[in-house]
Structures are given as structure tokens and as C-alpha cells.
Amino acid sequence: MTEPDPQAATVSANASKQDEMPFALVQGEPLTVVPQDLYIPPDALEVILEAFEGPLDLLLYLIKRQNLDVLEVPIAEITQQYMSYIDMMQTLKIEIAAEYLVMAAMLAEIKSRMLLPRPTEAEDEDDPRAELVRRLQEYERFKQAAQNIDELPRIGRDLYLTDAELPELKQDRPVPEVDLKDLLMAFKDVMARSEMYSHHQIQREALSVRERMSKVLEKISAHDFTDYTSLFSIEEGRRGAVVTLLALLELVKEQLIDLVQSEPFASIHVKAAASSEK
Amino acid sequence: MTLEKLKNILEAILLAADKPMNVQHLDAIFSGDEDRPTRDEIRKALHELSDDYAERGFELSQVASGFRIQVKQDYAQWVGRLWEEKPARYTRALLETMSLIAYRQPITRGEIEEVRGVSVSSNIIRTLQEREWIKVLGHKDVPGKPALYGTSREFLDYFNLKSLDELPTLAEIKDLDKAYPELALDDEEESDAPSEQVAEMEDSAEAEAVADEIETELDDDADAGTSSASGV
Amino acid sequence: MTLEKLKNILEAILLAADKPMNVQHLDAIFSGDEDRPTRDEIRKALHELSDDYAERGFELSQVASGFRIQVKQDYAQWVGRLWEEKPARYTRALLETMSLIAYRQPITRGEIEEVRGVSVSSNIIRTLQEREWIKVLGHKDVPGKPALYGTSREFLDYFNLKSLDELPTLAEIKDLDKAYPELALDDEEESDAPSEQVAEMEDSAEAEAVADEIETELDDDADAGTSSASGV
Numbered sequence: 224m225t226e227p228d229p230q231a232a233t234v235s236a237n238a239s240k241q242d243e244m245p246f247a248l249v250q251g252e253p254l255t256v257v258p259q260d261l262y263i264p265p266d267a268l269e270v271i272l273e274a275f276e277g278p279l280d281l282l283l284y285l286i287k288r289q290n291l292d293v294l295e296v297p298i299a300e301i302t303q304q305y306m307s308y309i310d311m312m313q314t315l316k317i318e319i320a321a322e323y324l325v326m327a328a329m330l331a332e333i334k335s336r337m338l339l340p341r342p343t344e345a346e347d348e349d350d351p352r353a354e355l356v357r358r359l360q361e362y363e364r365f366k367q368a369a370q371n372i373d374e375l376p377r378i379g380r381d382l383y384l385t386d387a388e389l390p391e392l393k394q395d396r397p398v399p400e401v402d403l404k405d406l407l408m409a410f411k412d413v414m415a416r417s418e419m420y421s422h423h424q425i426q427r428e429a430l431s432v433r434e435r436m437s438k439v440l441e442k443i444s445a446h447d448f449t450d451y452t453s454l455f456s457i458e459e460g461r462r463g464a465v466v467t468l469l470a471l472l473e474l475v476k477e478q479l480i481d482l483v484q485s486e487p488f489a490s491i492h493v494k495a496a497a498s499s500e501k
Numbered sequence: 502m503t504l505e506k507l508k509n510i511l512e513a514i515l516l517a518a519d520k521p522m523n524v525q526h527l528d529a530i531f532s533g534d535e536d537r538p539t540r541d542e543i544r545k546a547l548h549e550l551s552d553d554y555a556e557r558g559f560e561l562s563q564v565a566s567g568f569r570i571q572v573k574q575d576y577a578q579w580v581g582r583l584w585e586e587k588p589a590r591y592t593r594a595l596l597e598t599m600s601l602i603a604y605r606q607p608i609t610r611g612e613i614e615e616v617r618g619v620s621v622s623s624n625i626i627r628t629l630q631e632r633e634w635i636k637v638l639g640h641k642d643v644p645g646k647p648a649l650y651g652t653s654r655e656f657l658d659y660f661n662l663k664s665l666d667e668l669p670t671l672a673e674i675k676d677l678d679k680a681y682p683e684l685a686l687d688d689e690e691e692s693d694a695p696s697e698q699v700a701e702m703e704d705s706a707e708a709e710a711v712a713d714e715i716e717t718e719l720d721d722d723a724d725a726g727t728s729s730a731s732g733v
Numbered sequence: 734m735t736l737e738k739l740k741n742i743l744e745a746i747l748l749a750a751d752k753p754m755n756v757q758h759l760d761a762i763f764s765g766d767e768d769r770p771t772r773d774e775i776r777k778a779l780h781e782l783s784d785d786y787a788e789r790g791f792e793l794s795q796v797a798s799g800f801r802i803q804v805k806q807d808y809a810q811w812v813g814r815l816w817e818e819k820p821a822r823y824t825r826a827l828l829e830t831m832s833l834i835a836y837r838q839p840i841t842r843g844e845i846e847e848v849r850g851v852s853v854s855s856n857i858i859r860t861l862q863e864r865e866w867i868k869v870l871g872h873k874d875v876p877g878k879p880a881l882y883g884t885s886r887e888f889l890d891y892f893n894l895k896s897l898d899e900l901p902t903l904a905e906i907k908d909l910d911k912a913y914p915e916l917a918l919d920d921e922e923e924s925d926a927p928s929e930q931v932a933e934m935e936d937s938a939e940a941e942a943v944a945d946e947i948e949t950e951l952d953d954d955a956d957a958g959t960s961s962a963s964g965v
Binding site: 383384385386387388389390391392397398399401403405406407408409410411412413414416417431433434436437440441445477478479495496 | 745748749751791794801802803804805806808809812813816817821822823825828829831832833835836837838839848849850864870871872873874875881883884891892893896897898900901903906907
Binding site for chain 2: 737740741742743744745746748749750762763788789790791802804805807808811812814815
């Protein structure tokens with residue numbers, strides 16, 4: 224048997240108990256010849272075939288049907304019934320899984336060994352049925368175990384999980400911590416990388432000018448002119464004045480601001496470039 | 502914090518959580534609190550909650566991954582009416598495969614096929630894996646290096662089990678030579694009787710050993726203090 | 734059906750349902766039952782449940798579409814911790830972008846991309862803005878009017894800097910790396926000290942010297958493409 228069609232398997236599972244399988248519809252006796260005048264849709268028989276989980280399952284069914292213990296499996300009789308089942312399948316041209324044929328061979332072998340006279344000394348351990356009985360029992364206990372598991376209370380059938388509505392949660396998602404070191408290393412790396420594809424080296428960062436450029440941009444507006452002198456502060460001294468001046472020049476160069484002087488020596492006014500949005 | 506308050510917080514957490522919570526998880530929630538309860542207090546509170554729920558429509562249940570609040574089975578029939586869909590049914594092939602993995606883990610697909618006498622479809626293995634009921638524990642050191650399957654905590658949770666120990670006992674195997682006709686095989690009570698459980702063959706002893714192993718691994722609540730696998 | 738049983742069924746339903754249930758919905762669930770409760774009985778049961786929950790961690794709340802069981806607001810503090818996320822880590826790309834804005838402000842996204850050699854995702858910019866580390870200073874007067882970014886007061890505060898001057902220069906970063914191969918910037922004090930020193934030195938430096946330095950720097954920027962303006 225190849226992989227069973229899951230849908231067919233579901234159908235058979237729904238049909239539940241094996242004792243009530245349609246197999247019994249074949250008059251309690253397995254059919255050896257299919258009545259020619261009776262049309263049995265092959266699908267229906269496939270359902271029967273699917274009802275068995277394999278040759279061991281089929282054998283168990285045949286044994287249980289006669290209210291027999293697995294331990295006293297009547298080999299001759301069971302073999303004959305098993306073969307009729309296989310024959311019927313073949314007659315109906317239903318593809319029979321290899322496992323069923325292997326089992327048929329095994330049954331035939333046991334049957335033939337049982338017909339031979341047994342040497343008395345080996346009687347205890349050498350029942351030719353032993354291996355088959357072991358396998359049948361082994362299969363049967365897991366068949367039972369499967370049924371037991373199926374009967375366990377399970378979620379969605381016997382148990383339902385609870386799910387209360389949540390109160391309003393203040394979810395303050397913590398922000399990542401950053402070490403200054405990581406930031407500096409990132410800068411070092413990015414500069415090292417940029418050196419690889421630019422021709423010049425940047426040795427020195429003119430931080431104070433760049434920072435002052437930001438400060439100036441913050442202070443001024445695009446709508447009103449800001450007095451040039453208000454950008455300088457006495458406390459910063461000469462150095463501060465130079466830095467501010469350089470920042471202003473740089474901003475002009477980058478066309479970020481406009482410097483306006485109405486006439487020579489008049490006060491200079493600063494305005495963010497007209498195109499700026501603010 | 503008072504026991505009453507702790508109980509209320511715990512039930513609020515269990516009702517809100519979408520998965521079972523063990524004592525360790527619950528304990529961690531209080532970390533940083535000034536009046537942080539001890540684990541023993543948490544256990545005591547859970548115990549009292551369980552008692553409180555005795556007469557209610559829901560219960561505190563302990564499963565493999567921890568505690569959860571669930572609807573009592575008695576009321577499942579009404580609750581089930583909330584959804585039009587019928588609960589899923591599982592095919593015998595799937596259940597048999599599942600039970601072999603549960604009782605005989607770690608087990609290969611080939612070993613499952615040997616017992617069942619038929620090939621195991623890849624669909625079934627895939628379905629079980631997708632449901633996260635089984636997982637690959639490793640690979641057997643034989644040609645082809647087949648995967649060794651075992652059950653997961655989700656499997657136990659789904660079937661309301663704390664550990665594999667709680668699975669129904671496997672029927673025993675009888676010796677052909679000691680066959681007595683009156684010992685009907687299909688008498689379930691007979692085979693489940695505890696006295697006979699001891700006489701079980703090596704197979705099930707093996708399964709129990711595996712179960713023990715897994716139990717130890719899962720057992721983070723019982724002795725939360727001790728070392729072993731508490732990372733769960 | 735006793736009132737107790739009805740209450741249990743109702744609370745089981747409300748706990749399992751994933752949406753609020755009104756009396757009509759609840760009533761419909763019992764249709765077909767022999768001892769079907771009346772709607773008044775259902776209302777009475779709901780009323781009693783609500784009273785039962787007064788001292789518990791959850792409550793029966795009535796919203797527009799019906800009743801539902803809800804965790805009390807008092808316990809939100811603990812319940813919220815169930816979903817508390819671990820603080821993520823910022824990506825390399827974000828840190829590089831941040832450092833370029835710090836050292837090269839005012840700077841446009843395009844300029845950052847030019848230095849980094851790869852595009853800068855909008856996410857990064859948004860994250861930095863949400864964190865209030867960067868702000869838009871204005872817009873550059875070039876096609877597309879790109880925003881010019883700079884650092885904020887919060888940025889300086891977070892890194893415990895009085896001004897951007899306190900950031901070490903690139904040369905210093907490199908030197909530190911060389912000077913303490915293992916300790917490299919591990920300790921914040923370590924990195925703070927030298928930069929302060931430099932700042933002091935700069936204070937006393939002649940304005941012309943500063944001007945020279947800056948001039949070179951500006952030239953670099955202006956002729957970034959050409960090889961003429963080689964560094965100092």
C-alpha cells in the first residue's frame with residue numbers, strides 16, 4: 224500500500240468500529256467470487272480496504288470476528304479467509320499493497336510448518352505461530368493505545384481554553400540602550416569604509432563648526448530676518464566668533480541661508496533659504 | 502502582598518496568557534516588585550485558586566508546560582456550540598502513529614512501520630510535526646540516519662497531561678505458551694490492572710524509562726530550586 | 734437547570750468565547766435543551782456572576798455588543814509584563830547613520846548614503862526621530878529639498894555630553910583603539926577624559942589654527958569628488 228489518501232482514511236475512521244464494517248455485509252463470509260450481476264462500485268471496496276490499517280489489522284479483525292484469542296489463532300482457517308479477501312481484492316482489480324501479499328506468504332509458510340510433525344524437544348519455543356502472534360499482539364496494543372489517546376480529553380472537543388479580555392495595557396516598549404563606545408566605533412567603521420572608495424582622507428572633524436551650523440539653522444527662520452549679531456555671543460570670545468562666522472559662510476556656501484545687507488556697513492540679516500519649508 | 506491580592510494577580514495573568522505558565526514564568530513577572538512573592542507563596546496561591554474553582558465553570562489545570570485556566574469538561578457541550586465547526590477527528594493511522602511515538606520514543610519511522618505492518622505516510626508525519634506534537638530528537642546511527650521522533654510538550658498540553666506517565670497504560674503482551682482461553686485479550690480492565698503492569702515486558706519498561714527521562718526534563722515546577730534542566 | 738449550573742455554563746461560555754455575547758446569543762446556545770433557561774434566568778445568572786467576581790482578578794463587563802469577562806484594570810500592571818518585549822538592539826546601520834548625523838550635521842539623507850555607500854532606510858530615520866535624538870533643522874536648497882538632520886539636546890543628554898565638542902575626533906577614536914586594544918573605549922570615563930583634554934587645548938589654540946583646520950575640512954567637503962584637496 225502506498226500512502227493512504229487522507230480523505231479516504233477519514234471516511235473509514237468515521238465508520239468507526241470494525242465489527243460493524245461493511246465487510247460483514249458480504250454475508251458474514253468473505254466472498255471468493257464477486258457476483259457478476261451485482262455491481263459494487265470499486266470506491267466502496269476501497270473504503271473497506273481503507274478501513275483496515277494493514278494486514279495485521281485485517282488479521283486481527285478475522286480473528287476477533289470469531290471471538291478468538293490472538294493466542295489461539297487458527298492458522299489454517301484464518302489463512303484461508305485472508306486469502307479470500309486478497310482474492311476478492313484482486314478480482315476487483317483493486318491495487319493491493321505489498322504488505323498484504325507479504326503477509327499472505329507468511330501465513331502460507333506458517334501453515335505449512337504447522338502441518339509438519341514437530342520435534343518434541345523443541346515444542347516449547349518453536350511454535351511456528353509465535354512470531355505472528357507476537358506481532359499481532361504488539362499491533363493490537365498500539366491499536367488500543369491509539370483508541371485510548373483518542374478518548375483522552377482534548378482541547379477543542381472536551382476542553383476549551385479561556386481567554387479573558389485584557390484590560391488597557393500601558394505598553395512601554397523599552398528602547399535599546401546604546402553605549403557611546405558603540406556609536407564611536409560605528410563612526411570609525413563608516414569612515415574607514417568611506418576611505419576605501421574616496422580619494423581623500425578625513426583626518427579632522429570640525430565639530431564645532433558643524434554644530435554651530437545646526438544651532439544657526441535652529442535659530443533663524445525662513446520668514447523673518449534674524450539679526451546677524453544675535454548669532455554671536457560675547458562670552459564665547461574670539462574663537463566663538465570665528466566658529467560662528469565659519470558656520471555662516473559654510474551655510475551660505477551650501478545655500479542653506481541667505482545673508483542680506485541692504486547697504487555697506489548696515490546690519491546684516493540672516494534668513495533661512497527661501498525654499499526651506501520653515 | 503496579601504495572599505488575596507496574589508491570587509487575583511495570578512488568575513488575571515492566567516486568564517490573559519495565551520499559553521500555560523509555570524511557577525518560574527509566574528515568578529519572573531514579579532521580578533523587580535518591592536513586595537515580590539516567594540515561589541512557595543505562588544504555589545500556595547495557585548493551590549487555593551484551584552480550590553476556589555471547585556464549584557465554578559472553569560478549573561486550574563496543570564499540564565506539561567505549566568498551569569492554565571480552562572473550561573471544565575462538564576460544560577464543553579455548551580461551549581462547543583459557540584462554533585459551528587465540529588472538532589477535528591483524527592484518522593486511525595495518525596492516532597496509531599502518534600501512540601507509537603508517544604509510548605516508544607525515540608522511534609524511527611521504520612520502527613513504526615514494523616509494528617503497524619504498513620508504511621507510514623509522510624503526510625501523517627508532517628501533520629504531527631505541523632501540530633508540534635512530535636519533534637525530531639536526533640538521528641539513529643544506522644544506514645540512512647533516520648530521524649528519531651519523540652513527543653513535545655504541546656502534545657501533552659493538548660491532551661491535558663502533565664507528563665507521559667499519565668498516558669493510559671499499554672496493554673501487556675501475553676506469552677503464547679501460557680495461553681489461557683479464559684483470559685480474554687480484549688478485556689481492557691484486565692490489562693490495565695496495576696498488578697499486571699509490573700509484569701509488563703521489556704518494551705513498555707523501556708517506554709517508561711523514556712517517559713521518566715522526559716518527565717525529569719519537564720519537571721521544573723516540582724523542584725524549581727534544583728539544577729538540572731530548568732531552562733524551560 | 735439550577736441557577737448554579739446556569740451560572741457555570743454562562744461563565745464557561747464567556748471565558749471561551751472570543752467576542753462579547755449578548756443575552757440573545759447566550760439564549761440561542763440553549764435552544765434545543767430540554768431544561769432551557771428563560772432569558773430572565775440568564776439575566777439573573779449574569780447579574781449574580783458579576784457580583785461573584787467583585788473580589789476576583791476579573792470582572793463581567795458589558796459593552797455595546799454584549800457581555801464579556803475581562804481582566805480587571807487593577808492587574809494590568811502585571812498582565813502587561815506577559816508581553817513585555819526585551820529591548821532590541823540597534824542595527825549597525827542605525828548606529829552609523831546616527832554617528833554621521835552627530836559628526837556631520839547638518840546633513841541630508843543623501844549625504845549619509847554617499848558616505849555609507851548604501852541607502853539609509855526610512856525606518857532608521859524614523860526610529861531616530863521617535864527617540865528624539867535627531868531633528869530636522871531645515872531643508873537643503875537642492876532638487877527634492879531634502880531634510881537636513883542634526884542632533885538634539887536629548888541626544889547630548891543621553892550620552893552625557895555637554896556639547897558636541899566633547900565627542901572625540903576620528904583621530905582620537907583611532908588612537909584610543911590603538912592605545913588600548915582590549916580596553917578600547919570599554920570604559921566611558923576612559924573615552925571622556927582625553928576628549929576633554931583636547932577641548933581644553935583647543936580653547937587655548939589660536940583662532941587662525943582653528944580656522945585653518947576648518948578651512949581644510951570645508952575644502953574636503955566641497956571637492957569631495959576630486960583628488961586635489963588631499964587631507965592634512
